[in-house]
Amino acid sequence: xxxxxxxxxxxxxxxxxxxxxxxxxxxxxxxxxxxxxxxxxxxxxxxxxxxxxxxxxxxxxxxxxxxxxxxxxxxxxxxxxxxxxxxxxxxxxxxxxxxxxxxxxxxxxxxxxxxxxxxxxxxxxxxxxxxxxxxxxxxxxxxxxxxxxxxxxxxxxxxxxxxxxxxxxxxxxxxxxxxxxxxxxxxxxxxxxxxxxxxxxxxx
Numbered sequence: 001x002x003x004x005x006x007x008x009x010x011x012x013x014x015x016x017x018x019x020x021x022x023x024x025x026x027x028x029x030x031x032x033x034x035x036x037x038x039x040x041x042x043x044x045x046x047x048x049x050x051x052x053x054x055x056x057x058x059x060x061x062x063x064x065x066x067x068x069x070x071x072x073x074x075x076x077x078x079x080x081x082x083x084x085x086x087x088x089x090x091x092x093x094x095x096x097x098x099x100x101x102x103x104x105x106x107x108x109x110x111x112x113x114x115x116x117x118x119x120x121x122x123x124x125x126x127x128x129x130x131x132x133x134x135x136x137x138x139x140x141x142x143x144x145x146x147x148x149x150x151x152x153x154x155x156x157x158x159x160x161x162x163x164x165x166x167x168x169x170x171x172x173x174x175x176x177x178x179x180x181x182x183x184x185x186x187x188x189x190x191x192x193x194x195x196x197x198x199x200x201x202x203x204x
Contacts, residue, residue, distance in 0.1 A: 004166045005137060013140045018055065018153040021045050028083045030197040031119065033090055033107050037061060039068045040193030042159065044201045050148030052136055052201065057194055059158045069115040085122040087200060122200050129203025136202050159194045166195050
């Protein structure tokens with residue numbers, strides 16, 4: 001196995017001190033929701049030229065959906081958010097309604113009813129999202145590329161802790177043994193929650 005984002009470093013131009021964002025940026029919150037387990041949320045600002053700034057994150061477990069929503073709204077600090085988006089794969093999963101064992105709701109529906117009425121599933125292709133997540137990082141180092149760059153405020157230590165351990169597995173059997181797979185390893189117990197939020201943001 002090896003690190004999936006080999007170009008990532010906790011130094012400029014990727015890892016930078018926070019600054020006041022312009023009012024005209026597009027602010028997006030990407031949520032990796034769950035009814036049980038670890039929940040993550042990542043705040044991103046998209047500038048006019050396309051640059052993505054990750055400026056806030058949330059990651060907790062062991063709480064009810066309503067408690068998570070309350071925490072996320074406190075963390076949002078009353079900022080006007082243009083888009084509240086959900087992991088498109090987890091968001092469409094169906095769970096039993098607590099009020100009726102015969103009724104099932106999508107995870108997104110559960111979160112909307114808990115206090116995020118504007119939440120909707122992000123429409124994207126995961127393969128494209130993975131590719132774009134690399135392009136944003138590469139563009140931070142290559143100013144000649146037309147692709148917009150990524151920057152991350154240097155207080156997002158939970159996010160940095162994930163990207164520093166985000167790996168891609170190698171094939172262990174057969175004629176392609178030793179070759180790296182084309183997709184990263186999904187973390188257990190929410191260890192890649194914020195990484196997936198970043199990938200979904202990159203694939204928008």
